[in-house]
Amino acid sequence: MRYQRQIIIPQIGEKGQEKLKKSKVLIVGAGGLGSAAAFYLASSGIGYIGIVDPDIVELSNLQRQILHNEDHLGMPKPISAMITLKKLNKQVNILPYLEEINTRNAEKLIHSYDVVVACPDNFKTRFILNEVCFKKNKPLIIGAASNFEGHVFDIIPPKGPCYSCLFENAQDDKEQVGILAPVAGVIGTLQAVETIKLLLQIGEPLHGKMTIYDGIKGTFREVRFLRDSSCKICE
Numbered sequence: 001m002r003y004q005r006q007i008i009i010p011q012i013g014e015k016g017q018e019k020l021k022k023s024k025v026l027i028v029g030a031g032g033l034g035s036a037a038a039f040y041l042a043s044s045g046i047g048y049i050g051i052v053d054p055d056i057v058e059l060s061n062l063q064r065q066i067l068h069n070e071d072h073l074g075m076p077k078p079i080s081a082m083i084t085l086k087k088l089n090k091q092v093n094i095l096p097y098l099e100e101i102n103t104r105n106a107e108k109l110i111h112s113y114d115v116v117v118a119c120p121d122n123f124k125t126r127f128i129l130n131e132v133c134f135k136k137n138k139p140l141i142i143g144a145a146s147n148f149e150g151h152v153f154d155i156i157p158p159k160g161p162c163y164s165c166l167f168e169n170a171q172d173d174k175e176q177v178g179i180l181a182p183v184a185g186v187i188g189t190l191q192a193v194e195t196i197k198l199l200l201q202i203g204e205p206l207h208g209k210m211t212i213y214d215g216i217k218g219t220f221r222e223v224r225f226l227r228d229s230s231c232k233i234c235e
């Protein structure tokens, strides 16, 4: 009954829904993008959702990080996320990891997952995820947003292009950037769609192409990009 409207989609069916129930997705970052992605992946019936985040819930998070609420202020974000998602869907297993992903723990963290959803707010974490996902052959769904804009694309090892092909030498801004709350929702939601497509191997993944959302104009556009032939990470 719960998944009826999904099961009647021809590309999904009962078989697809069963597959989602057995699937394991790791979400890195329980912020604005991670909130939207986690909500929709949990409500869609993904069986196992891991959530990695070292931070605690602060008041300034609540504008866009809809997994958290005023009662959860001061709580570790993965725990807050688990409480919220369990209220939505008890059948989903939520695995909280209260740590920062780094070069030492990344391989172990992603080891048992089918797909990794990158929702951090910095380049450093995305580069680590890119490298380790190629090592472990795991698809990685990238999302990023600021102000009124955001983008989404998929990285599917062992084939490039990868994150390094595109953003080589990108540095994190020291200054805080703005973000309109629902723009984070749009991008996180698109990441959830890409995740389900990859898990079920349906449709066309955003591989070698990026969807860019411009909220001010109200448009989506697609940009294709190639592998950097000197990239040492992808093939």
Ligand SMILES: [Zn+2]
Binding pocket: 160, 161, 162, 163, 164, 165, 227, 228, 231, 232, 233, 234, 235
């Ligand atoms: Zn590459």
